[in-house]
Amino acid sequence: MAVIDPVLETVNTVYESESRRVLATLIRLLGDFDSAEEALHDAFRAALEQWPREGIPKNPRAWLVSAGRFKAIDAMRRLKRFDSLDDGSSNPDLAVTDTAAWADEESVEDDRLRLIFTCCHPALAPEAQIALTLREVCGLTTEEIARAFLTPAPTLAQRIVRAKAKIRDAKIPYEVPSRGDLASRLDAVLRVIYLVFNEGYAASSGASLTRSDLSGEAIRLGRLLVDLLPEPEAIGLLALMLLHEARRAARTSPSGELILLENQDRSVWNRALIEEGARLVERALESRRFGPYTIQAAIAGVHAEARTAEDTDWGEIVGLYDVLWRMDPSPVIELNRAVAVAMRAGPASGLELVERILARGDLKDYRFAHAARAELCRRLGKLTDARQSFERALALTKQEPERRFIERRLAELR
């Protein structure tokens, strides 16, 4: 019979809820990721030894930060005995003696933000930003991240080692960016979160449970960011992810086949997530400082509010795409707008716009552009054109459920 040790259980619970906060503060105090991670380990080990004897401290977080810092100083002293390479260049903030200053609510929450901004620093490669954020901010293990991204664990481990070395060598400061830099730096953070979300969302098929966990992790990150820094676009991104997540169960059939929005069973959409997403969209829009994530969330919100596909307010969606296109005049947004126009005013007017984009050559290797042309041609009875475009889309897709979807369409046209 396993005897459950109540102190061990408490330590585990505290690890779950506090370890990322303690780490974020230790990085600030020690000035280095590796030392902070070692100190975190040592602090929790000390808790396992001391809490059963001395009782659980009133403020476990402050206790752990203090224990971690003490252990780190100890380790540095020990290291000095052998490490001749020590040039004294690392100058951690060890002089702090006021415990309140390193564990009060406000500075700890600031530390979490510092950690997020440092992990998503533009000097790091995008894949390094993702790996570092998932490991340091979310607490995933290297092996878990590797499995989710279908990458060998040693490759991912190397990415993390290099990213930390880059932070150290380039002396990337551990700070929340100043007002002037905030917008662009926040953009980088939001991009990392959205990439993690999409990695989990686009890959949702029956066999890839671990990958859909990535979407959950991204939503958790999005919530944390909104708590720490309620900027309109952070709110908009969280809304966008929730509104997409709400449709997850309806997106694929039990056998893993893709189901288009218009054919989804809307009764299985998650109403609670839709309502939360809609409230967040409102909140972001009211700020009048919103950006592309908020508009995309608003578009997802219009879809979510339609009881049936036929009820969709396509006029509203075209209008939102117009706003989005003015913020970010990219051909992908133009394509999405063209599809919305087709839904509002008929396939012929949509097709004209899609063909204009394709004729410019901007999206000639973008599978969704060819799939959109194919679909509109099919609806107009131009079956040869439809077949050609579906074949082009099929050649460009790398995703199994998408491939099967296009193959089914092609079979129907034969």
Add this chain to the structure above:
Amino acid sequence: MKYLCLVYLDKENWSAVPDAECADCGQGLRSRGLLLAAEPLHPVETAATVRVRNGAVSVTDGPFAETKEQLAGFYLIDARDLNDAIQVAAKIPPARKGSVEVRPVRELNP
């Protein structure tokens, strides 16, 4: 997760790291709850390789492969993930003279 850190050194560097330093490293890891076992090995000349074929035991001298670096010792550690294990491996003193191979330990599925 358990990881086996295999230390490889070439002949010239076999004794380049003082035993005291390795003992200290092992002691440090043990006191931090990271070390399950660690031992240094005698050079490959002392090795005997055992095989059983058709029920008969055969013994040969040394390992067959003539590689420059030879297995000089091991650390069996308990770490949260591969990056934590790498961090430990980087602190094993012979890592500065030879190399340390980090391998996750597999669970038997009997």
